[in-house]
Amino acid sequence: MSSLPPVTWLQAFEAAARTLSFTRAGEELAVSQSAISQRIRLLEDRLGQALFIRHPRSLSLTEAGQAWLPSIQEAFERLAQGTAEVFGPEPDAPVLIRATPAVQQYWLAPRLCALHRAHPELALRVVTGVWTQDFVGEDVDIEIRYGQGEWPEMVRESLGEERMTPLCTPAMAERLTTPAELAGTTLLHAAGFAVGWPAWLAAAGVEEIERDTHRLWCDTQVMTLRLAAHGCGVALAHRRLMGSAETLVAPFDIECHTAEGFWLTRPARRSLREPARRVWEWLADQTGEQWP
Known part of the structure; x- marks a missing residue:
C-alpha cells in the first residue's frame, strides 16, 4: 500500500467499529448512514480485505478489523495529543x-x-x-x-x-526551647524534597539527635502539616507556608536554605x-x- 487511506475513511471505520453501527457512526460524524457505508466499502476495497461482517440487523468486526482497530484509535489519540501540545486546547476550553x-x-x-x-x-x-x-x-x-x-x-x-523551617502546635512549641529538645519527638517527613530533616538538623548543629527521634513519612507536605496541626509531631515546611498554617508556629528561628x-x-x-x-x-x- 503506497499511501494511507483518506482520513475520513479512517474516521468512519473507527466510529463504526467502536459503536458497531453505521447509523450511530454517521450521527457522531454528522454524515448520513449511507456515507459511512460508502466510506467503509471504499476502505475495504483499498485494503483488499473486509473489516465488518454485515448481519441482517447488526455488525461485527472481522479478525482483520479487530486487529487493526487499536492501531487506528492510538493514531487518532496521538494526533490529538500532538495537536494539543503544539497548538494548545480548544480556544474556549477552561x-x-x-x-x-x-x-x-x-x-x-x-x-x-x-x-x-x-x-x-x-x-x-x-x-x-x-x-x-x-x-x-x-x-x-x-x-x-x-x-x-x-x-x-x-x-x-x-x-x-525557599527556606525550610520546623512547624508545630503552640503547645508543643512551648516545650521546645532549643533544637536539641527535638530528641524524643516525632519528625514528620515529606517525601520528594532534596532538603529534609537531616539538612535542617545539621544547620541547627544537632544532627546527632536524629537517631533519637521518631519518624513518620508522608507523600505530601500538606499531610505533614495536617498531622502537625493535630499534635502528632513537628513538620519541616517551606517558610512561606507558615502564614496560612494558622494553627502552627515555628518553635525556632533557624532556617535551612534549599536550591529547590x-x-x-x-x-x-x-x-x-x-x-x-x-x-x-x-x-x-x-x-x-x-x-x-
Whole structure:
C-alpha cells in the first residue's frame, strides 16, 4: 500500500467499529448512514480485505478489523495529543492549571479567588500533580512545579527563594526551647524534597539527635502539616507556608536554605491562548509577594 487511506475513511471505520453501527457512526460524524457505508466499502476495497461482517440487523468486526482497530484509535489519540501540545486546547476550553497540593492550598487558592472576583468570565480548572512523572502530558496551560528550574522545554519564572523551617502546635512549641529538645519527638517527613530533616538538623548543629527521634513519612507536605496541626509531631515546611498554617508556629528561628523552589511554568513549544495568557500574567505579577 503506497499511501494511507483518506482520513475520513479512517474516521468512519473507527466510529463504526467502536459503536458497531453505521447509523450511530454517521450521527457522531454528522454524515448520513449511507456515507459511512460508502466510506467503509471504499476502505475495504483499498485494503483488499473486509473489516465488518454485515448481519441482517447488526455488525461485527472481522479478525482483520479487530486487529487493526487499536492501531487506528492510538493514531487518532496521538494526533490529538500532538495537536494539543503544539497548538494548545480548544480556544474556549477552561484554563488548565496543575500544581502540587501544598501550592494549591497555600499559594494558588487565594490568588485564584482574587482572579475570579476580578475576572469571573475566565473559566479555570485546577488539577493535582505530586510526583515528577505527574507533570507530563495532558493539555495543561500552566504548571507550578517544584525543583531547580531545569526544564528546557518549559518557559519558567521563579516564585522566590525557599527556606525550610520546623512547624508545630503552640503547645508543643512551648516545650521546645532549643533544637536539641527535638530528641524524643516525632519528625514528620515529606517525601520528594532534596532538603529534609537531616539538612535542617545539621544547620541547627544537632544532627546527632536524629537517631533519637521518631519518624513518620508522608507523600505530601500538606499531610505533614495536617498531622502537625493535630499534635502528632513537628513538620519541616517551606517558610512561606507558615502564614496560612494558622494553627502552627515555628518553635525556632533557624532556617535551612534549599536550591529547590516553586516555579511558574508553561510549555515553550506553543503560545498561550488569550485566556491562559491573562492567568499567567496575573500569577506572574505576584511571584515576588510573600505567600499568605
